[in-house]
Amino acid sequence: MSIPEEFTSQYIDHASAEQESPLYKAIVTSKEPYRSLAKQNFHQSAKYGYHHKIEHAPADSPAPGLDLENDDLYYNTEGAAADYWRDANLPKPSKNINRLRQDLAEWGYCLIDQALSDEQLTCMKQRISDQAAGERKAGIASWMGTEPAPGDKLTTTQFVHCLINKGQQFIDCVEHKTEGVQAAHVIERLISESIGERFLMSSFIAIITNKYNLPQGLHQDQAIAPFQDTAAPYTCNTMFILDDMGPHNGGTLVVPGSHKLLSAPGTGQPITTPLPPAINLTAPAGTVMIFEGRLLHGSGVNRSDDSRSVLVMNSIKPFMRQQELHMFSAHTETLKNASDKLLYRLGAIPTGLGGIEGAWNGDHLVGQRLALEQGQYLPVGELSPDSTTEELNQDFGYRHSEVGARQAPDQPERATAKSTAS
Numbered sequence: 001m002s003i004p005e006e007f008t009s010q011y012i013d014h015a016s017a018e019q020e021s022p023l024y025k026a027i028v029t030s031k032e033p034y035r036s037l038a039k040q041n042f043h044q045s046a047k048y049g050y051h052h053k054i055e056h057a058p059a060d061s062p063a064p065g066l067d068l069e070n071d072d073l074y075y076n077t078e079g080a081a082a083d084y085w086r087d088a089n090l091p092k093p094s095k096n097i098n099r100l101r102q103d104l105a106e107w108g109y110c111l112i113d114q115a116l117s118d119e120q121l122t123c124m125k126q127r128i129s130d131q132a133a134g135e136r137k138a139g140i141a142s143w144m145g146t147e148p149a150p151g152d153k154l155t156t157t158q159f160v161h162c163l164i165n166k167g168q169q170f171i172d173c174v175e176h177k178t179e180g181v182q183a184a185h186v187i188e189r190l191i192s193e194s195i196g197e198r199f200l201m202s203s204f205i206a207i208i209t210n211k212y213n214l215p216q217g218l219h220q221d222q223a224i225a226p227f228q229d230t231a232a233p234y235t236c237n238t239m240f241i242l243d244d245m246g247p248h249n250g251g252t253l254v255v256p257g258s259h260k261l262l263s264a265p266g267t268g269q270p271i272t273t274p275l276p277p278a279i280n281l282t283a284p285a286g287t288v289m290i291f292e293g294r295l296l297h298g299s300g301v302n303r304s305d306d307s308r309s310v311l312v313m314n315s316i317k318p319f320m321r322q323q324e325l326h327m328f329s330a331h332t333e334t335l336k337n338a339s340d341k342l343l344y345r346l347g348a349i350p351t352g353l354g355g356i357e358g359a360w361n362g363d364h365l366v367g368q369r370l371a372l373e374q375g376q377y378l379p380v381g382e383l384s385p386d387s388t389t390e391e392l393n394q395d396f397g398y399r400h401s402e403v404g405a406r407q408a409p410d411q412p413e414r415a416t417a418k419s420t421a422s
């Protein structure tokens with residue numbers, strides 16, 4: 001097929017080379033803020049930036065791939081980094097909504113004291129420990145988060161995915177019910193004030209680190225939406241802390257206040273002021289940390305002999321894509337028994353985005369999913385006025401959608417089932 005010359009790739013490349021694009025190429029290809037975060041000898045106590053590289057550790061290190069002695073590496077927080085923050089009024093566990101709100105605004109995170117009751121903590125910890133052991137035994141454990149240490153095939157950090165299928169308490173947490181987490185209303189309020197009440201649950205996972213796991217590179221969770229916005233975050237995390245954590249077992253690394261520092265230069269712009277050092281989050285088991293999507297963070301190095309578990313639930317504004325495709329991965333029973341609130345959070349009641357064949361606005365999508373899993377969902381394919389009545393009267397999935405059923409009685413030209421029979 002021949003097309004006009006101006007539409008060929010060759011012509012476009014040639015014509016484009018002659019002039020600067022007035023579009024946004026520089027921004028969409030900037031690789032910021034990560035290019036700036038990787039700068040060497042620029043940020044404080046982060047000699048090689050905030051990315052871990054195995055080659056920066058001595059080959060004979062007792063912790064393969066790590067250098068636990070060098071204060072200048074971002075994941076070692078007890079030397080110069082601790083000195084830097086010694087007199088700062090960083091967030092401490094609190095039950096006071098006003099203190100929590102203040103911390104979240106100023107530092108990008110806050111710590112809810114005893115967010116889980118003793119009983120809720122015990123129950124959650126046991127369930128995660130059993131589930132993780134079961135997945136290891138089944139040979140389906142998920143080893144993620146960092147690259148493996150030298151000589152290992154897998155990383156030592158285990159993720160347990162899609163917790164909504166793995167215990168009622170996790171569903172209660174998604175729905176913000178106090179039966180699952182006693183601080184549910186505080187958590188829900190802080191998320192709502194940060195990203196709006198109509199947020200979606202993007203993913204809910206457990207992260208279990210073991211001795212000498214490599215640290216994560218520090219990142220912003222909302223960098224998935226490549227905009228730096230000083231006004232407000234787009235995402236918000238709820239982290240359930242199941243073991244006492246601190247520098248000894250790799251308490252989550254965060255750079256306090258980085259939500260402001262990273263967004264200040266603007267989308268696609270380099271960071272020109274060095275960032276302060278990271279800290280390892282220190283908090284007792286049962287604390288819930290809320291942190292917003294612009295905060296620089298990542299898993300720290302567990303130097304203890306015990307594993308260290310946290311659950312992370314990510315919430316996002318409803319225009320964003322969810323990390324987990326819940327309409328695919330949720331158990332049938334989870335979906336069948338779900339409240340409207342849970343379905344909404346899972347993305348099963350879309351409000352404009354993420355629908356199926358026009359069932360976009362407020363339709364429940366559970367019926368489509370159940371039909372699909374029974375091999376009975378028939379999408380509408382090619383049709384025309386010349387299609388046979390049999391073709392026209394197929395049992396399309398759309399007929400069973402709420403919008404399809406609602407409009408069916410008033411369809412002006414429908415070739416009826418009667419005419420099929422005749």
Ligand SMILES: [Fe+2]
Pocket residue numbers: 219220221297298
């Ligand atoms: Fe993250």
